[in-house]
Amino acid sequence: MSEAAAAPKRKVEGVPEKLHVWPYLVRLEFLCALVVIVALAVWSIVIDAPLEEAANPTKTPNPSKAPWYFLGLQDILVYFDPWFAGVVAPVLIIVGLMLIPYLDVNPKGNGYYTYHERKVAIWVYCFGFLVLWIALIIMGVFLRGPGWNLFMPWQYWDPHKVVALVSVDLPYAFGFRDYTWSAIFGGGVLLAYFGIGTGAYFFLERKALKSVGFLRMFLKIQLALIMMGIVIKIVLRIGFNIKYIMVTPWISV
Amino acid sequence: MANKAPQIPSIAEFIHKIKSGEIFTEIAKEITESQLWTSTFRHGYADTPRNRVLQIASNVWLHLHPVKMHRHALRIKFTWCMGGITFLLFLSTVVTGVILMFYYRPVGEYAYYDMKYLQYDVPFGMLMRNMHRWAAHAMVITVWLHMFRVFLTGSYKPPREFNWVIGVFLVTFTLLLSFTGYLLPWDQLAMWAVTVGTNMARATPFLGNEGPFAEYVGVTPRYDARSLLIGGSLVGPPALLRFYVLHCIFIPLIAGALMIVHFWRIRKDGGISGPL
Ligand code: HEM
Numbered sequence: 001m002s003e004a005a006a007a008p009k010r011k012v013e014g015v016p017e018k019l020h021v022w023p024y025l026v027r028l029e030f031l032c033a034l035v036v037i038v039a040l041a042v043w044s045i046v047i048d049a050p051l052e053e054a055a056n057p058t059k060t061p062n063p064s065k066a067p068w069y070f071l072g073l074q075d076i077l078v079y080f081d082p083w084f085a086g087v088v089a090p091v092l093i094i095v096g097l098m099l100i101p102y103l104d105v106n107p108k109g110n111g112y113y114t115y116h117e118r119k120v121a122i123w124v125y126c127f128g129f130l131v132l133w134i135a136l137i138i139m140g141v142f143l144r145g146p147g148w149n150l151f152m153p154w155q156y157w158d159p160h161k162v163v164a165l166v167s168v169d170l171p172y173a174f175g176f177r178d179y180t181w182s183a184i185f186g187g188g189v190l191l192a193y194f195g196i197g198t199g200a201y202f203f204l205e206r207k208a209l210k211s212v213g214f215l216r217m218f219l220k221i222q223l224a225l226i227m228m229g230i231v232i233k234i235v236l237r238i239g240f241n242i243k244y245i246m247v248t249p250w251i252s253v
Numbered sequence: 254m255a256n257k258a259p260q261i262p263s264i265a266e267f268i269h270k271i272k273s274g275e276i277f278t279e280i281a282k283e284i285t286e287s288q289l290w291t292s293t294f295r296h297g298y299a300d301t302p303r304n305r306v307l308q309i310a311s312n313v314w315l316h317l318h319p320v321k322m323h324r325h326a327l328r329i330k331f332t333w334c335m336g337g338i339t340f341l342l343f344l345s346t347v348v349t350g351v352i353l354m355f356y357y358r359p360v361g362e363y364a365y366y367d368m369k370y371l372q373y374d375v376p377f378g379m380l381m382r383n384m385h386r387w388a389a390h391a392m393v394i395t396v397w398l399h400m401f402r403v404f405l406t407g408s409y410k411p412p413r414e415f416n417w418v419i420g421v422f423l424v425t426f427t428l429l430l431s432f433t434g435y436l437l438p439w440d441q442l443a444m445w446a447v448t449v450g451t452n453m454a455r456a457t458p459f460l461g462n463e464g465p466f467a468e469y470v471g472v473t474p475r476y477d478a479r480s481l482l483i484g485g486s487l488v489g490p491p492a493l494l495r496f497y498v499l500h501c502i503f504i505p506l507i508a509g510a511l512m513i514v515h516f517w518r519i520r521k522d523g524g525i526s527g528p529l
Contacts, residue, residue, distance in 0.1 A: 086453025
């Protein structure tokens with residue numbers, strides 16, 4: 001940081017004072033650019049970009065991994081069908097992110113770091129970003145081996161590792177054997193999840209309804225329920241071997 | 254000239270000059286009064302408030318800046334400098350990318366061998382390729398960090414809602430830029446990563462041939478969302494050409510335009526957010 005900006009800062013804290021961009025900001029940008037360019041050059045001299053054998057459509061590598069920044073989504077594929085993990089989830093992430101400024105109407109914490117004035121917002125974002133996005137990427141890069149099976153770093157990537165597929169659908173676990181009744185039961189569970197979740201939220205936050213507005217609160221809780229639902233489904237699969245909640249001929253969730 | 258012998262300062266004097274910083278003033282004077290300097294720069298720069306303003310306002314490259322800013326916005330602890338670094342990395346990929354384009358042909362038969370040529374025969378080809386790739390990867394990370402800091406400082410709150418929305422477009426296009434570039438080396442890594450990625454389009458509801466409700470729309474493997482993206486039913490030469498055009502022309506233009514709007518809105522929204 002520049003001395004001019006730092007030295008008298010404490011004395012005038014709270015009194016915004018304007019500085020000239022030239023030289024104070026421009027020189028900072030220049031220094032920053034210098035450091036980044038030097039770092040990039042050194043990195044590029046030391047480490048070569050990968051180039052494998054020529055593309056060969058007849059030779060599928062195992063595992064086939066998407067670029068690292070999409071591995072969070074690829075990992076969700078274990079728990080969801082491609083139409084959700086590959087299409088609907090990314091769209092929901094993008095739309096949900098765009099909606100943040102319109103859904104978060106807390107006027108506090110605008111333009112400074114604070115945890116106490118916006119705990120829920122910080123928790124939700126950190127959970128989504130650090131756990132559901134970053135942690136899944138790290139897992140996808142380092143721990144997913146052949147057949148998309150989990151391998152610890154010290155384990156050999158055995159391409160013939162067999163993992164028993166013992167998962168069943170939720171209606172089956174509850175004793176439903178008939179196709180139609182299974183679908184109705186599964187749909188009912190989903191409806192109940194979203195219905196009760198939404199209802200509970202509106203009841204608990206009923207005082208805020210006037211100031212926040214119905215549509216905002218409704219969208220907020222739907223997005224939150226979907227995000228939690230993804231976690232619930234991961235837990236159900238890993239902990240209880242449940243594959244789908246609802247099975248229909250068209251879509252299964 | 255002449256009858257004064259040149260004064261040689263004593264060591265003590267010399268050390269004093271260094272300690273007091275006088276020496277730098279003298280060196281600066283020596284340089285700025287030299288013939289080389291005075292013939293190049295016709296007049297000096299007086300450090301007056303008016304000139305500080307003019308440095309920004311009358312310079313085509315700097316005038317995206319405001320001429321004055323709040324002191325707090327200078328703090329690296331506040332912005333992490335991440336937006337600026339993201340932009341710098343983007344510019345680095347533009348420069349190195351244009352150099353790569355001189356040697357690379359997006360054709361199934363040539364693409365991979367052009368990469369080899371770049372790596373082993375083109376002077377600094379390997380370095381250009383490395384810088385392009387690492388800057389692109391770094392940009393993905395810095396744009397996430399930028400977004401994270403904007404969230405943590407609540408800078409998306411009024412009046413900056415719209416700039417956050419522009420930002421979400423920017424992070425999406427950053428990922429798409431990186432993804433379309435991933436295919437171009439035309440090696441195993443590229444082909445299969447993009448196969449995995451674009452397979453998802455096959456599952457698009459209604460529009461992908463394996464997606465839910467596809468049977469009511471009548472899409473086929475040859476005519477669906479995925480084949481639109483890759484120009485066929487598997488990742489082959491048409492996909493290479495499509496991704497090349499998207500990567501080198503379409504997405505950079507859109508992302509560049511959005512960045513201009515992004516920067517313009519930062520100023521219109523009253524500069525970097527701060528505690529007011
Ligand atoms: C290509 C990508 C991007 C570039 C080059 C970029 C560049 C910048 C720059 C240079 C700033 C000035 C302050 C700083 O450096 O932090 C800034 C501020 C800002 N950016 Fe970005 N940005 C990008 C993506 C994003 C994304 C993904 C978001 C959010 C979703 C975003 C939202 C904002 C907002 C709201 C501000 C104002 C911050 C404040 O007033 O404190 N930008 N951006």
